[in-house]
Amino acid sequence: MKKTIYTTAFLISLCIALSGCSSRPNEESMDTLISRVFSLAGKQYAAMSRNLGEGKFPRTFEGGDSLVTSDCKYWCSGFYPGSLWYIYEYTRNDSIRVLADKYTKMLDSRKYSTANHDIGFQLNCSYGNALRITGDSCYREPLLTGARSLATRFNPIVGCIRSWDFVRKGCDWKFPVIIDNMMNLELLNVASDLMKDPGLMQIAESHANTTMKNHFRKDYTTYHLVDYDPENGAVRSRQTVQGYSNGSAWARGQAWGLYGFSMMFRQTHDAEYLRQAENIARMLLKRLPDDGIPFWDFDDPAIPNTVRDASAGAIMASALVEIASQTKNKSLGKKCLEMAVKQLRTLAGSDYLAKEGENGGFLLKHSVGSKPGNSEVDVPLTYADYYFLEALLRYKTYITND
Numbered sequence: 286m287k288k289t290i291y292t293t294a295f296l297i298s299l300c301i302a303l304s305g306c307s308s309r310p311n312e313e314s315m316d317t318l319i320s321r322v323f324s325l326a327g328k329q330y331a332a333m334s335r336n337l338g339e340g341k342f343p344r345t346f347e348g349g350d351s352l353v354t355s356d357c358k359y360w361c362s363g364f365y366p367g368s369l370w371y372i373y374e375y376t377r378n379d380s381i382r383v384l385a386d387k388y389t390k391m392l393d394s395r396k397y398s399t400a401n402h403d404i405g406f407q408l409n410c411s412y413g414n415a416l417r418i419t420g421d422s423c424y425r426e427p428l429l430t431g432a433r434s435l436a437t438r439f440n441p442i443v444g445c446i447r448s449w450d451f452v453r454k455g456c457d458w459k460f461p462v463i464i465d466n467m468m469n470l471e472l473l474n475v476a477s478d479l480m481k482d483p484g485l486m487q488i489a490e491s492h493a494n495t496t497m498k499n500h501f502r503k504d505y506t507t508y509h510l511v512d513y514d515p516e517n518g519a520v521r522s523r524q525t526v527q528g529y530s531n532g533s534a535w536a537r538g539q540a541w542g543l544y545g546f547s548m549m550f551r552q553t554h555d556a557e558y559l560r561q562a563e564n565i566a567r568m569l570l571k572r573l574p575d576d577g578i579p580f581w582d583f584d585d586p587a588i589p590n591t592v593r594d595a596s597a598g599a600i601m602a603s604a605l606v607e608i609a610s611q612t613k614n615k616s617l618g619k620k621c622l623e624m625a626v627k628q629l630r631t632l633a634g635s636d637y638l639a640k641e642g643e644n645g646g647f648l649l650k651h652s653v654g655s656k657p658g659n660s661e662v663d664v665p666l667t668y669a670d671y672y673f674l675e676a677l678l679r680y681k682t683y684i685t686n687d
């Protein structure tokens with residue numbers, strides 16, 4: 286697996302950038318904040334495991350008393366084991382490692398799934414982190430088999446992996462690709478490195494290049510869904526499913542794009558991907574509200590009288606910390622890091638972070654699954670917690686590398 290190499294020059298410039306993010310008098314230091322969140326996370330996630338039925342994964346918590354669960358096929362099933370691995374990475378608590386291993390291995394059968402693109406989320410967050418953190422080769426094979434399964438959805442004429450096989454009522458999609466799909470490319474890159482076979486990474490690069498060309502508007506906001514003609518690769522339509530309108534900037538979609546291109550730069554070293562991530566970051570830095578947490582869609586005319594999406598804020602924070610470590614533009618890097626810190630401080634504050642014993646064991650409140658679908662609006666979600674923990678770990682890693 287390729288790893289980011291931190292040069293001395295980078296570390297020096299990051300330190301300078303960080304000096305702009307240091308705590309104000311009486312403000313909690315980031316070290317203390319990170320320790321506080323991981324201590325809470327260990328307790329919340331262990332408690333949550335005691336309320337999960339056999340074979341079940343957490344999905345959300347509703348009505349103040351109901352833990353909603355899923356089976357392993359749901360697109361989010363990898364986030365719970367993934368968060369457990371992050372908690373283990375920080376705390377080195379062996380009982381958390383036992384849980385992380387158990388919930389990871391409950392996903393083994395996903396490696397054969399060719400039904401949609403979500404296998405990347407499912408396997409890379411779980412098995413990918415397990416292998417990275419422990420180095421235990423028992424976690425290797427599901428990543429390789431899973432990546433081959435994902436690659437079966439690639440169409441070389443389109444140049445993309447097909448996201449979904451279902452067709453939404455009223456639509457006539459032939460080959461729908463959603464911006465979220467950028468996240469699944471990490472599994473291909475990880476497997477490509479493990480196998481020393483460039484073929485899977487070439488698929489990831491083709492998908493990212495095609496997405497860069499067809500998903501983005503001139504202002505670097507992204508459409509949610511692009512439908513292609515699988516016979517000739519032509520774009521048939523550009524739409525939304527989870528956003529306010531076809532032309533709007535759905536917050537989590539912008540977050541997936543930001544993260545996806547920064548991840549592609551880390552794994553391929555192709556500067557075009559960093560350029561794309563930097564341009565998306567510039568757009569977000571202009572549009573994010575003062576506390577850093579986006580409303581669910583940047584273009585909802587009801588803003589500010591509508592809901593925030595903590596999950597989008599957490600994904601952006603994780604990506605912005607990484608972009609701060611990647612960009613050669615010191616001014617942009619400083620702004621990215623300052624925004625990420627702002628987002629992390631907001632999420633770790635009492636408006637968003639649950640108290641111990643509350644929120645069904647989840648960490649963050651106030652995320653949005655699908656507002657147009659009236660599904661999971663203003664609730665805790667596994668992926669908000671996962672990217673929040675990841676962002677905190679990335680922040681810590683980058684500082685302590687100095």
Ligand code: GLY
Pocket residue numbers: 465527537654
């Ligand atoms: N499909 C993943 C999401 O809702 O962002």
